Amino acid sequence: MKELESILGSENVKYNEPMSKHTTFKVGGIADIFITVDSKEKLLKTLEMLKNEKITIVGNGSNLLVTDKGIRGIVLKYTANTCEINDTIVKVDSGMTNARLANTLLNKKLTGYEFAAGIPGTIGGAIVMNAGAYGREMKDVVLETEFLDFETNEIKVFKNEESNFEYRKSIFENKKGIILSATFKFEHGNKNEIDEKMKEYAQKRKDSQPLDMPSAGSTFKRGNGFITAKLIDEAGLKGYSIGGAEVSTKHAGFIVNKGNATEKDIIDLIKYVQKEIYQKFGERIEPEIKIIGE
Ligand SMILES: Cc1cc2nc3c(=O)[nH]c(=O)nc-3n(C[C@H](O)[C@H](O)[C@H](O)COP(=O)(O)OP(=O)(O)OC[C@H]3O[C@@H](n4cnc5c(N)ncnc54)[C@H](O)[C@@H]3O)c2cc1C
Incomplete structure (x- = not known):
């Protein structure tokens, strides 16, 4: 090598x-x-x-x-992270973080990405997952995505409507390749208002999420007609732990690593929570996190 x-x-x-x-x-x-x-x-x-x-x-x-x-x-x-801005159209390399893009837009007085400022990933990961918060998702702001397909070796541009964006899903999830960049449409806005909104969302996260402990965000997807975290809480599972993995005491939707968790601890805890929720409420809950590796 x-x-x-x-x-x-x-x-x-x-x-x-x-x-x-x-x-x-x-x-x-x-x-x-x-x-x-x-x-x-x-x-x-x-x-x-x-x-x-x-x-x-x-x-x-x-x-x-x-x-x-x-x-x-x-x-x-x-990790490429250049950004080209033409009025309200913004083209960004997929390696840029959401936080960095949100701050760049704040300085350019462009509004529309405040919701994603606190999602701790990259543009590439956000598009694959159709990440969202506070009532907005990537599908609301992405115009098109540039994707290099490993099977055909070609670069293809997927328009928003070709990207099959759904709740925490997109066409890119099952494709072999890499997102190179994305082009967004934002709106002109007021810098103070954008700043205020970002601060308000950051405070909400701080108040409700265990940001001081390692996690991968919400472990489970939203339920169909129910709030998953609420059921986990009602099942009395907050603080329940297996090995180093624990259902957060702050937010029942998060599994956190208390310091020495293994993948097996986390998987065992996910299965336990799924079983309890099914037994207590008859609902099946599905992980939002992606499990990769051998
Ligand atoms: C504290 C905390 C809070 C969170 N809050 C939210 C939230 O509010 N809303 C939300 O939706 N999510 C949230 N998440 C989950 C996570 O941040 C998002 O899913 C995020 O979009 C993942 O981006 P990433 O760059 O970390 O991708 P990764 O986790 O590294 O990868 C996710 C998937 O994307 C693929 N991928 C990544 N980059 C590329 C690329 N360039 N080309 C092709 N495929 C790629 C990977 O192969 C993988 O399949 C939270 C996580 C944490 C830890």
């Missing part, structure tokens, strides 16, 4: 890298090779070199549970 190091720099090619360092849950076994790629030019060269390798794409690892056995092959994190 010397060639990889010559494209990316040796500091960006890590062997036997613990995925616990690259996930907000701080859980996960070893990735055989973990590479960080910071530009489209380097990405294209890297992919050309890795044509026959198994590649797993990660963003900020904020919606991921990586197995204790880890990930074979290459894990690629794309």
Whole structure:
């Protein structure tokens, strides 16, 4: 892999890298090779070199549970983060974080992305997940997404309506490839109002979410006609733990890592919560987090 190091720099090619360092849950076994790629030019060269390798794409690892056995092959994190602004149309590399984009837009007095400022991932991860908060989702602001398909080796632009955005789902979930960039449409706004809204949302998160403990956000999806976290709370599961994994005492929808959780602890706890909710309320709840690895 010397060639990889010559494209990316040796500091960006890590062997036997613990995925616990690259996930907000701080859980996960070893990735055989973990590479960080910071530009489209380097990405294209890297992919050309890795044509026959198994590649797993990660963003900020904020919606991921990586197995204790880890990930074979290459894990690629794309960190390109340039942003082009033409009036209200904004094109952004997928490696930019939501927080950085929200702050850039604040300075340009553009409104529409305040809802995503506190979602601790990248633009790529937010599009794949159709991430959302406070009544808005990526599908409300994305015009189109530039995607490099690993199967055809072609770059295709998916319009919003071709992206099959649904609640925490998109067409990109089941495609082999990488989102390169996304183009958004925002509106001109008032800087103080944008700032106030971002502060209000940040405060709401601080008040209701266990931001001081490792997690991957809401562990389960919203229920069909019920609020999942409310059922978990009513089932008396807040604070219930298996090994190092615990149903947050602050927000029943979050499973947190108390410090030494393994993937197995978290999976066992997810299964336990699912079983209890089914037995007590007859409802099936489904994880929102993505489980990856061997
Ligand atoms: C404290 C906390 C609060 C959260 N709050 C919210 C919230 O309010 N709303 C919400 O929707 N989510 C929330 N989340 C979950 C998470 O932040 C989002 O799902 C986020 O969009 C994931 O982005 P990421 O960059 O971390 O992606 P990752 O978790 O790294 O990856 C998620 C998926 O996207 C894929 N992916 C990532 N980047 C690319 C790319 N460039 N090309 C192709 N595929 C890619 C990965 O392969 C994986 O399948 C929260 C998480 C935490 C820890």
